[in-house]
């Protein structure tokens with residue numbers, strides 16, 4: 001039986017195992033040479049795991065810096081007491097610049113418009129605006145193009161309000177072993193860093209490896225690795241699994257709010273897409289729905305674990321609730337376990353007894369990746385740290 005530590009007002013919650021976060025962080029730290037820094041990606045509320053708690057745990061396990069996607073994510077870390085350097089992996093609207101400077105959040109920079117505005121405000125506030133130069137080496141997302149990097153630095157570096165604290169790129173195919181495009185991105189990045197130094201520019205910390213890059217391409221660790229998904233105990237791809245043992249940190253749990261034994265032929269949920277096929281089927285209700293990030297695409301296509309036994313989810317997943325079916329006969333036949341009762345703990349992701357439902361299993365059923373599954377569990381579910 002999983003721990004039943006749940007929020008006061010709701011029988012549904014996301015459980016986050018901070019020991020797992022600590023262990024995973026140490027495991028990555030062990031893959032990185034001494035002297036190479038580790039930047040932990042805690043964007044999107046630490047991939048749904050709770051940004052402030054995770055960042056503090058990661059720091060205690062050796063994280064040097066943090067990466068966020070938005071100004072507000074950076075502010076949340078600062079207000080939560082995180083004092084390490086924070087990089088926002090993008091530019092914000094110009095209106096966000098005052099907050100970046102007030103909360104000491106470094107933006108990634110790749111347009112002169114943003115760079116000038118950031119530098120101007122920094123000077124006006126008697127500060128220095130640190131930034132990391134983003135280079136687009138082939139992902140075609142953000143960054144200056146390799147051939148424009150030196151010119152870009154020439155055009156902004158006269159500004160005394162700006163200080164380049166880093167130069168980075170992001171790989172599109174770091175998880176593919178022996179990939180030609182990866183090698184091309186890596187080569188373009190190395191050439192760009194070389195050209196910037198040749199032209200006399202300070203590059204700051206040079207970094208490019210994400211989770212799969214860190215594990216599969218240690219030759220490109222440079223000054224810092226930017227690790228995300230692996231810290232939460234999830235593999236970035238099948239190719240990284242042999243390289244590191246990880247412990248998933250997130251479980252999603254709830255308690256059964258009602259159980260009945262409907263007659264054969266009764267339907268379940270909107271559209272009555274499931275009908276009770278035989279006698280002695282229990283239908284149990286769980287107070288979690290698609291508004292909590294449990295995708296409706298999973299309707300009639302996922303399992304839950306209850307009392308250490310897997311059961312099929314049935315009927316359409318509603319906004320706030322879903323139902324699952326337990327074949328009471330088969331439980332009695334194969335397990336000493338009792339049938340389901342109101343208040344029983346249901347595991348939607350995580351382990352209960354010998355059974356486990358992983359974010360990867362749910363991702364496969366949804367035709368997406370584990371990243372999206374964990375990010376989707378919404379703020380309506382309290383994060384309970386264990």
Ligand SMILES: *Cc1c(COP(=O)(O)O)cnc(C)c1O
Nearest residue numbers: 041089170210211226227228229
């Ligand atoms: C999210 C992100 C990372 C971390 O990626 P993972 O695959 O989770 O390790 C690193 N760098 C950038 C630019 C990112 O956007």
